[in-house]
Amino acid sequence: MTRYTDQGKQDTRSGFGAGMTELGRTNPKVVTLCADLVGSLKIETFIAENPERFFQVGIAEANMMGIAAGLTIGGYIPFTSTFANFSTGRVYDQIRQSIAYSGKNVKICASHAGITLGEDGATHQILEDIGLMKMLPGMTVINPCDFNQTKAATLAVAEHQGPVYLRFGRPKVANFTPADQVFEIGKAVKLSEGNDVTIIATGHLVWEALKAAEALETQGISAEVINIHTIKPLDEKAILDSVAKTGCVVTAEEHNMLGGLGESVARTLATHHPAPQELVAVRDSFGESGTPEQLMAKYGLDNKAIETAVFKALKRKA
């Protein structure tokens, strides 16, 4: 099994910031908007180097989404930036009408997604955003797993024509994917080969899946780990090819089990290749205050929870 090593913990939002810095230098059509969260989104360098291409909109996210839609009409590629909660639920109708239905080339960049936002608590810990965004026709939904992949995804979405929801987080987590990776929207990344079970993970849960797979290996269980950084369009072929071999699946995500990656995988399996599936996800509840590690453990989102889910899936396969 391939061993992935942590190159040093970093936050995925800093990967976004690094990507924006590079885009600021390489793509004159990229503009950035922010709703009073510049420091949290790590876009200070972009702003310092391209002040004319940055729009501070204040605490007014609905207006930000509309302005972004308008900027595309003059040929620009706007990246909106705020927390995931304010990037989606707060402005759903603006995204639906002015961006998605209007087919505008806006990149909705959302930090502090999920429960690992931590101490601020449930008002800010959105666990429904993937579902909201994936239901919009034409919307691409991306949830990269670490610093390097978030940077690569940020660069990739600038080249993609059409609206994108790019989701990332607040805490410092393992940075384990190669810095020179090619990020292909809609293309799953197989992280390890295995025969007994397929673990399909997205975002922060990918590292947890790798840790679970290592622990399972010592118990004689061979897990295939797939990083689904693009939830829509979903790489159905990668999923079906793997499940044809392993016969059972565990999905893992920092999101409500309703509407997330797990449901997209379940739909794919139900349609093409029914197989036992266990979902590691938040069980239709809000979060609460705590450290990211405490919350991941309490809400069943860590490597231990994935291990437990694998045993359940294996039992159902038998």
Added chain:
Amino acid sequence: MADIKDLEALATQVRRDILRMVHAVNSGHPGGSLGCTEFMVALYNEIMELQPGFEMDGIGEDLFFLSNGHISPVFYSVLARKGYFPLEELSTFRKIDSRLQGHPTTHEGLPGVRIASGSLGQGMSVAIGAALAKKLNGDSHLVYSLHGDGELQEGQNWEAIMFAGSKGVDNLVATIDRNGQQIDGPTEEVLALGELRPKLEAFGWEVLECENGNDMAAVVEALKTARSRTGKGKPVALVMTTEMGNGVDFMMHTHAWHGKAPNDEQLATALAQNPETLGDY
């Protein structure tokens, strides 16, 4: 410069189009459409600098955004008669497989439309974004927008109004259709808007008023004045008083025709009050 009489003749024909379009499908919004007919005819045929054909980016020409998308009949008629798409297509309004959806959209590729609208309160933000893009592109052309007065009850407008004033988006002319009516009754009863001029001025806008938004000469004059006030550091608002249902006596002085189509008999009466000038579609 077009003769006022020619613009009035076009407006009369546009009113016929509106009435026939909504009658044909027994749905749609004639009231606000009729009230804004002079404005839309003047804007597209006397005020805006336009390029032939249609490019989404609109570089090198003035742009218009309709925020109160339910008055799509007047928008479609004015666009068709300006040559953006075939006049006969007006007969497909609100029907299956049409590019002329109930509310305007880019989704079906209708030339002349740059944003979907219908869910209210979103158009000013979009217009501001397009205006900012013009500045980035070094394009000195202007962005025009139209908003219902009742629509100003949507909070996003005030985010947009604050932004445009605060950031000096001075290549934007936003017109408010002050017809004083909305679906549930007079705006001042449903949720009073109060005096718009001091509100907008307090947000840093240059505010102009047009007391007779159904008088073609007055509308042309007001829009020319508004245009002359751009480029001076402030966004420009034109608060334009109109009569919902203008040009059809039984549709005026009431909110009843906001979203209701005339029956056969009512259509005949309404058309008799607006005789054909340029040929029906």
